[in-house]
Amino acid sequence: MRDGFIKVAAATPGLRVADCAYNAAEVVRLAREAAEKGARLIVFPELCLTGYTCGDLFLQQTLLDGALTALEIVCRETAALEAVVLAGLPLRVRGKLYNCAAVLCRGEVLAFVPKRNLPNYSEFYEQRHFVSGDALDCMEGVCVKNGEGETVCVPVVTGQVFACEEQPLFTFGVELCEDLWVAAPPSIELAQGGAHIIANLSASDELVGKAAYRRDLVRQQSARLACAYVYADAGTGESTQDLVFAGHDLIAENGTLLAESRRFTEGVVYADIDLERLAYERRRMNTFGAAETGVFSFSLPAADCDLADRHFPRLPFVPENSEKRVERCEEILTIQAAGLARRIAHTHAKTAVVGLSGGLDSTLALIVMAHAFDRLGLDRRGILAVTMPCFGTTARTRGNAEKLAEAYGVTLQTVDIKAAVDQHFADIGHDWDDHSVTFENAQARMRTLVLMDLANKQGGMVVGTGDLSELALGWATYNGDHMSMYGVNASIPKTLVRYLVDYEAGRAGGTLEAVLRDILDTPVSPELLPPTDGEISQKTEDLVGPYELHDFFLFYMLRFGYPPRKVYRAACHAFAGVYDAAVIKKWLTTFIRRFFTQQFKRSCLPDGPKVGTVALSPRGDWRMPSDACADLWLAEAEAL
Structure with a gap:
C-alpha cells in the first residue's frame, strides 16, 4: 500500500430471487474481476446471496440452508483472492x-455483522422477518463451513473495527442500508x-x-466522519413486484464523490x-472524537x-465543472469584496490606493476594490490607482493599466519613480548596471513607499495585490x-487569479473585456x-517554475499533508504528457x-x-517557525 492508497470496489451482481447457487456464482465472478483489477475491499449488496426481495421465503428452511451453501461456495471460490x-x-x-454481512478473507469467514436498524415503513417490512443486531447482548458464534469445507465457529459482532495487520491504515467498519439513514x-x-x-x-x-x-447522504457521511464510504446497492435482478432497484453504487472520500455507477445497470x-489523507484529516481535527470499539484483526499482504481509479486535478484550486467554476468565481469575488468593504467602513478610509501595474494580480485587486465600493455605495472615483513606471515597465502593461483604470471609472495617477530610484542608488552607492536583487528590490520598495505616502496624504489605505x-x-x-494595509489576494493562488479575471472579462463586455483579455495574455x-x-x-x-505546478504542490502539501514522494507521484500522475518526471522533481525541490x-x-x-481551505496567514492558517529546517523534505525530494 504505497503512499497510503488502496483500491476498493462496490459491486452489484445480476441476481435471481431465491436462486442461491446462481447468486453465489455471480458474486464470485465479480469478486474475481475486482480482485484482478487490484481491489482489496470488495463490497456487495445486502442479502445478495438470496436476493433482498424474497419476502416470507426468508422464513423457509430451504432458503436459509441455500444461503449457507452459497456462502461456502463464495468462500471456496475466493480463497485465492488477496482481498476482503x-x-x-x-x-x-x-x-x-x-x-447480516459476511466478512470474508482468503477463504475464511472472519465474522458476521448484523443489521441494527430495520425499516418497517412504507413498502419495507424487514421487521416481519428479521430482528435487530442490537438484540445480541454479547458476541455470538455461528457454525458454518469455510472454503475448505471445514465447520468453524464464526463470531457475530456489532461495533467492531476490522484492521489489517500488515497495513495499519487499512481499517473498516460495516453497516447495512438503513443503518446509514437513521439519526445516529x-x-x-x-x-x-x-x-x-x-x-x-x-x-x-x-x-x-x-x-x-442517497448520493448526498453518502457523500456527507464521508465528510463528517473523515472517512471513505463504499455503498453497494441491490440491482435490477431483484423482484419488481412492487419496487424497482437500480444498483446505485457509490464511493465517496471525505465529502468528495469518487465513483458512481450508472443506475439500472450491474457491475x-x-x-x-x-x-493517509484520511488519517491526516483526523489528526488535524480536534473535534473528531474517539470511541471505544472492538478491533478484529485480519491478515492481507500489502x-x-x-x-x-484516482483523479488528481491539475488545477486543484479551480473547479473542473464549468458551471461550478462560474458560481465559485462569483462567491470568491464576493468574499474578497465583503472583507475589503468591512475594512474600509471600519477605518473610515476616504480612499483606497492600489499600485496598478497592468498585470494579473493588481488587476484582480482593482476588480475587488470596484466591487467593494459598489457594495458600500461609494463613487469609484474614490479608488486611487497608481501606475509607477520604472526601468522594466513596458508600453503594453502601462497602457493596459491606464485603460483598466478608465474602464472601471477610478482615479488614475502616474508617478514615474525612475529619478527617485536613481537617487536612491546614488545614496547607497549601487551601480545602475548591477542588475542584482538590490536593483530589483529598490524599485519594489520605492513603489510601496509611494503608495503608503499617497494613502496617508489622501486619508486612505493601501490595498495589497500579492497572491x-x-x-x-x-x-x-x-x-x-x-x-499593504489589507491584502485582498492573500489566499488566491495564481492559477485561480487567472480564472477570476477571466470570469470578470466574460461578464464585462466591450472595452473592459478587451483590456482584461490582453492582460490575461501578458506574461507574468x-x-x-x-x-x-x-x-x-x-x-x-x-525563474521560479510553472505556477500550475507550484499551486499543485502547495495544495497537496498543505491541505492533505502529502510528503514530497507522494506530492511527486500525484504530480506525475496529473501532469503526464505535460511535464516529465525530471521537470516535476526539479520544481518540487525548488518549491x-x-x-x-x-x-x-x-x-x-x-x-x-481567507476564501479557501488553503491559506498562509500566521494568525491561524499556517504556523511555522521562520528558521525551520527543510532537510528532511529536501532529502526525500532529491532522492526521488
Whole structure:
C-alpha cells in the first residue's frame, strides 16, 4: 500500500430471487474481476446471496440452508483472492433471523455483522422477518463451513473495527442500508473507533428524486466522519413486484464523490482511496472524537495501488465543472469584496490606493476594490490607482493599466519613480548596471513607499495585490510588494487569479473585456529588469517554475499533508504528457526549498480575507517557525 492508497470496489451482481447457487456464482465472478483489477475491499449488496426481495421465503428452511451453501461456495471460490469480500445473507442465531454481512478473507469467514436498524415503513417490512443486531447482548458464534469445507465457529459482532495487520491504515467498519439513514448511524462509532473505511451493504429501492438524496447522504457521511464510504446497492435482478432497484453504487472520500455507477445497470465501480489523507484529516481535527470499539484483526499482504481509479486535478484550486467554476468565481469575488468593504467602513478610509501595474494580480485587486465600493455605495472615483513606471515597465502593461483604470471609472495617477530610484542608488552607492536583487528590490520598495505616502496624504489605505502562490514561494520583496494595509489576494493562488479575471472579462463586455483579455495574455512578470526590444525580459515562470505546478504542490502539501514522494507521484500522475518526471522533481525541490526559507515573509503578513481551505496567514492558517529546517523534505525530494 504505497503512499497510503488502496483500491476498493462496490459491486452489484445480476441476481435471481431465491436462486442461491446462481447468486453465489455471480458474486464470485465479480469478486474475481475486482480482485484482478487490484481491489482489496470488495463490497456487495445486502442479502445478495438470496436476493433482498424474497419476502416470507426468508422464513423457509430451504432458503436459509441455500444461503449457507452459497456462502461456502463464495468462500471456496475466493480463497485465492488477496482481498476482503463483504456479502449479505440471512443468518439464524439462537432461533432468531438476522440480516447480516459476511466478512470474508482468503477463504475464511472472519465474522458476521448484523443489521441494527430495520425499516418497517412504507413498502419495507424487514421487521416481519428479521430482528435487530442490537438484540445480541454479547458476541455470538455461528457454525458454518469455510472454503475448505471445514465447520468453524464464526463470531457475530456489532461495533467492531476490522484492521489489517500488515497495513495499519487499512481499517473498516460495516453497516447495512438503513443503518446509514437513521439519526445516529453505527458508522459514527465505527469511525471514531478507528475505521477509515465504512462499507455499506444496501438494498435501496429507486424512487423519483431518491438517487440525489442517497448520493448526498453518502457523500456527507464521508465528510463528517473523515472517512471513505463504499455503498453497494441491490440491482435490477431483484423482484419488481412492487419496487424497482437500480444498483446505485457509490464511493465517496471525505465529502468528495469518487465513483458512481450508472443506475439500472450491474457491475463494479472502483476508487483508489487515500488512507493517509484520511488519517491526516483526523489528526488535524480536534473535534473528531474517539470511541471505544472492538478491533478484529485480519491478515492481507500489502500491494501497490496503480492509481488508475484516482483523479488528481491539475488545477486543484479551480473547479473542473464549468458551471461550478462560474458560481465559485462569483462567491470568491464576493468574499474578497465583503472583507475589503468591512475594512474600509471600519477605518473610515476616504480612499483606497492600489499600485496598478497592468498585470494579473493588481488587476484582480482593482476588480475587488470596484466591487467593494459598489457594495458600500461609494463613487469609484474614490479608488486611487497608481501606475509607477520604472526601468522594466513596458508600453503594453502601462497602457493596459491606464485603460483598466478608465474602464472601471477610478482615479488614475502616474508617478514615474525612475529619478527617485536613481537617487536612491546614488545614496547607497549601487551601480545602475548591477542588475542584482538590490536593483530589483529598490524599485519594489520605492513603489510601496509611494503608495503608503499617497494613502496617508489622501486619508486612505493601501490595498495589497500579492497572491497566495507568491507568498508560498516568497516571490515578493520584503517590505515592498509584500506589505499593504489589507491584502485582498492573500489566499488566491495564481492559477485561480487567472480564472477570476477571466470570469470578470466574460461578464464585462466591450472595452473592459478587451483590456482584461490582453492582460490575461501578458506574461507574468514583476517588470523589474529593463525590457528587451520593448518586450518583457523577466518572466517569472522561467525563474521560479510553472505556477500550475507550484499551486499543485502547495495544495497537496498543505491541505492533505502529502510528503514530497507522494506530492511527486500525484504530480506525475496529473501532469503526464505535460511535464516529465525530471521537470516535476526539479520544481518540487525548488518549491520545498523556497517554502521553508521564505517563511519569515509570511510571519508578518498584513490582514486579508481567507476564501479557501488553503491559506498562509500566521494568525491561524499556517504556523511555522521562520528558521525551520527543510532537510528532511529536501532529502526525500532529491532522492526521488
